[in-house]
Structures are given as structure tokens and as C-alpha cells.
Amino acid sequence: MRGITVPTVQAGHAIGVDLGGTKILAGIVARDGSVVRRTERATPQDSQEHVLAELEASVAELLDESVAAVGFGAPSPIDQENGIVVRCVNLPLENAPLRDRMRERFGIPVGLDNDANAAAIGEWRAGAGRGEDDLVMLTLGTGVGGGVISGGRPFRGRNGEGVELGHIVIVHEGRPCQGGCTGRGHLEAYVSGSAATAAARETFGPSADAHRLVRLANEGDAEAKKLLEEVGGYLGSAIGSFVNVFAPQLVVLGGGFGVAAFDYLRKPAEEVALREALEPMRSSVRLSKAELGTAAGFIGAAFVAFEALDNS
Numbered sequence: 001m002r003g004i005t006v007p008t009v010q011a012g013h014a015i016g017v018d019l020g021g022t023k024i025l026a027g028i029v030a031r032d033g034s035v036v037r038r039t040e041r042a043t044p045q046d047s048q049e050h051v052l053a054e055l056e057a058s059v060a061e062l063l064d065e066s067v068a069a070v071g072f073g074a075p076s077p078i079d080q081e082n083g084i085v086v087r088c089v090n091l092p093l094e095n096a097p098l099r100d101r102m103r104e105r106f107g108i109p110v111g112l113d114n115d116a117n118a119a120a121i122g123e124w125r126a127g128a129g130r131g132e133d134d135l136v137m138l139t140l141g142t143g144v145g146g147g148v149i150s151g152g153r154p155f156r157g158r159n160g161e162g163v164e165l166g167h168i169v170i171v172h173e174g175r176p177c178q179g180g181c182t183g184r185g186h187l188e189a190y191v192s193g194s195a196a197t198a199a200a201r202e203t204f205g206p207s208a209d210a211h212r213l214v215r216l217a218n219e220g221d222a223e224a225k226k227l228l229e230e231v232g233g234y235l236g237s238a239i240g241s242f243v244n245v246f247a248p249q250l251v252v253l254g255g256g257f258g259v260a261a262f263d264y265l266r267k268p269a270e271e272v273a274l275r276e277a278l279e280p281m282r283s284s285v286r287l288s289k290a291e292l293g294t295a296a297g298f299i300g301a302a303f304v305a306f307e308a309l310d311n312s
């Protein structure tokens with residue numbers, strides 16, 4: 001289709017930016033969810049100002065006359081009213097007035113959302129969840145994020161915070177959570193890429209990590225498969241609860257680790273989830289791998305940008 005479209009210089013695109021624990025992924029995205037151009041940068045770990053400067057640089061690198069709005073997904077609850085990133089668990093970013101700063105810098109509408117909410121929107125509009133009205137997305141990366149589409153709309157909570165599905169308790173008085181989270185037994189402490197890395201190091205030594213764990217499983221290593229199956233079981237406990245709470249048609253598993261390990265996590269996760277979920281939700285829910293891969297976050301952030309543009 002794009003080949004026969006008469007090229008016009010019009011503001012039909014948005015830039016979506018996905019702020020991750022280790023990478024900033026950004027892209028120019030069209031209304032149909034197709035990606036025109038994309039970039040990747042390392043996420044600074046040292047200071048808030050450095051993180052904000054890199055976010056600006058990601059946008060500046062892509063910005064052209066076709067871009068009408070910019071959207072950000074950040075791994076934090078969001079204060080939608082004031083356009084503020086409240087507090088990232090795994091990054092030095094707290095009370096950051098991202099919307100005002102970016103609007104002043106670039107002079108176009110700015111949308112802001114929780115990163116996993118953005119990923120859920122991306123998969124809903126352009127990926128595994130196309131055509132569904134009710135879905136739950138879990139992103140397993142450095143941390144664990146969650147996004148919910150309910151009744152054909154993103155579910156954002158009272159003030160647009162998004163939902164923190166990674167920080168629900170699956171084990172009472174269990175493992176301490178990560179980063180700045182004071183909780184115990186949270187899902188994130190059991191199924192994130194960081195949790196998989198910790199488990200891999202215990203079994204395979206200090207140089208192992210989540211990537212190596214998946215690689216070993218791919219090579220047929222029984223111990224690696226067993227570790228991933230354990231992770232899948234914990235994941236299933238959480239999915240069963242989410243199915244009981246949100247009654248989705250679809251649960252989408254994304255994030256770097258979630259996608260890489262999907263084939264090993266799926267069976268144990270489904271077994272446990274189906275044990276925990278009640279009818280009629282149990283019979284109607286499916287578990288799918290994210291289709292957009294690690295691009296889901298920035299594609300969804302671009303749809304959040306379109307939302308800001310259409311409401312401006």
C-alpha cells in the first residue's frame with residue numbers, strides 16, 4: 001500500500017519512545033502502527049538529568065516534518081494530570097515533569113504513559129491483540145510491567161497511573177522486591193529477567209544471565225529448562241489471578257526476557273493459570289507471545305502520542 005500512496009509532507013506520524021531499564025527504544029510510527037524509522041540508545045544509570053537528556057536526544061534524532069506528536073512510555077506510575085513520571089523502581093527518575101519539558105523543547109503535543117501500558121496499547125492496536133477488547137499484557141524485562149485493555153480502552157487507574165501488575169504479591173513474605181520497591185514476594189522478584197539472571201548465576205556461576213539461561217535451554221540443557229519452568233509456574237500463579245480479576249480474552253507475554261523464554265514459560269504458566277482461574281474466564285482465555293517484540297513499547301507510546309494529538 002505504501003508504495004502506491006502519493007507521498008505528501010503532512011503531520012501524519014508520531015514518535016514513540018520506550019524508556020527501559022537498559023535501553024531507550026524510539027521510532028517514527030504511522031497511524032496504522034507501521035514503523036518508519038527506529039533508533040536505540042543505552043539508558044544512562046547515573047542521574048535524572050542524564051536520562052532526560054538522552055530521551056530528548058532520541059526524539060531530536062528522529063524528528064522531521066512528518067511528526068505531529070511525541071509519546072513516552074516510562075517504567076513508573078504516571079501522574080497524568082500533571083504529566084509527571086512519579087518514580088521509577090529501576091532508574092534514577094523521580095517526580096520528573098516529562099510532559100512540560102518535552103512540550104517546551106519540541107513544541108508539539110506530548111503523551112505520557114506507563115511503559116507496560118504503552119506496550120499493551122501497542123500489542124492491542126498493532127500486534128497480538130488486534131481486534132480484542134479485553135487483554136492483559138505482561139512485560140518481562142529488567143522488571144515486570146503490566147498493562148490492561150478493558151472494554152476496548154486502556155485501564156489507567158484513578159489518575160492515569162497505569163497498573164503495576166509486576167508488584168502484586170504471589171508469595172506471602174517471599175523474596176524482597178527489586179530496586180526501590182519495599183515489597184516482598186512480588187511477581188517481579190520471581191519472573192523478571194533480573195530474577196532469571198539471579199537464578200542462572202546460582203546454578204551456572206557468576207557469568208551466567210537470563211540470556212545464557214535461554215540459550216542453554218535451547219541447546220537442550222535440562223537444568224536450564226527446569227529453572228525456566230519454575231519461572232513459568234510463578235508466572236502462571238499471577239496470570240490465574242489476573243484472569244480472575246480482569247476476565248480478559250487474551251494474555252500477551254512480552255518484554256525481552258518474556259519473548260525470548262516464551263516457549264519454556266508457556267506450558268507451566270498455562271497449567272498453573274488454568275488451575276487457578278475460574279469458569280467461565282478459564283475457558284475463554286488464551287496466552288500469546290507479543291508480536292511486536294521489543295518494539296511494542298515505542299509503538300504503543302506513539303499511539304499515546306496520537307491520543308494526545310487528537311485531544312489537543
Ligand SMILES: [Zn+2]
Pocket residue numbers: 166167177178181182183184186188
Ligand atoms: Zn515490588
